[in-house]
Amino acid sequence: MSNPDNRSDNRENRIAVVDEPQALTAYLDDLLAEITEITPAVSVKEAVPPSGKVGDSSPVRATVTPIKPSPAVRSEPPGSAGGGDPSPEWARQPFQCLLFRLGGVALAIPLVKLTGILAMPKDITPMPGHSSLFIGLTEHHGRKVKVVDISAHVLPPERLSNRPAPKNLILIDEGRWGLVCDQVEETLTLSPELVRWRSPSGKRPWLSGTVIKHLCAILDADYLARSLEKGTWV
């Protein structure tokens, strides 16, 4: 009883105090905290980065410490952290990501998993009776793209109101899915060492990892497509 409550109390207290940019950082802190808890082996790797940029991340990690609930460590399978390199194959060398915003939060998707970027289509045909995240269908090059808004599942609750109108659609899975976003920003070239890779057994399976330097979360496009198709997205 005590620890989960304490965690939410801590989070609420912090959110009540911090301003807008800090709130964003706090959200990423949560993601980072989870990753740190799940994959201590990765954390060790993280400490190694050759560049002197670790200093940038230190304050972030410091703010994480108070909200880290110790039971979460125990709730993960003990073997999950020792399974070797958790990074995906495409990230064994420097790779590029598209940075975009969703509810103001910086997210990224690896270019190898990106099919395209569209301006937000005007014609989206809603499909009644489906999951609330499914906005509808739109056509692109004769193909029907399933447009989804994953924000309710990805963003912290306080980020869901007052969102800007979406400007772009990010196509993944050969264009079968279009992810609504506030707007796309830029591409980043990342070396694997800059990313904290998430363990497959973590709480947020849609998350590939986080990039402290850019305060962004990298989405797992394959998981998104697979789970959306199966309807197992929660």
Next chain:
Amino acid sequence: MAKEPQAASATQYVTFRLAEETYAINVMQVQEVLRVTEIAPVPGAPHYVLGIINLRGNVVTVIDARRRMGLMDKESDDASRIVIIEVGGQVVGIMVDSVAEVIELAARDVEPAPNVGNDESSKYIQGVASRDGELTIVVDLNKLLTDDEWAEVATL
């Protein structure tokens, strides 16, 4: 010559509008289209049942297509129509925003319904067809209600 097989597999559909979108139902299941007439509410009926009408001496249950599909309610107006359909020997009316036209779609023009999330409540969507740059949602009337719901409507 080459068109023969395609023409043979084409099906006619009646299209109607709901919340600015176009839906299509098999013309063979449509008996007639009525202007909105007086609908007598039925106490205790499911929320998607608007009530009953007297169709030439026969009592016909009218289903609100918007409610059935989870769309926002809308007051009926001059364009509103009650489409009388027949499903499994049962005759019911469905209230729609307007009736548009009869179209012909080849089976290959209808793509399977998208699979997203829990589709239990959208089984009635048979597929989607692209026409004139717009998407038309093809409805399988047999699955508009579940078997239990059809039975319930039959006993109103």
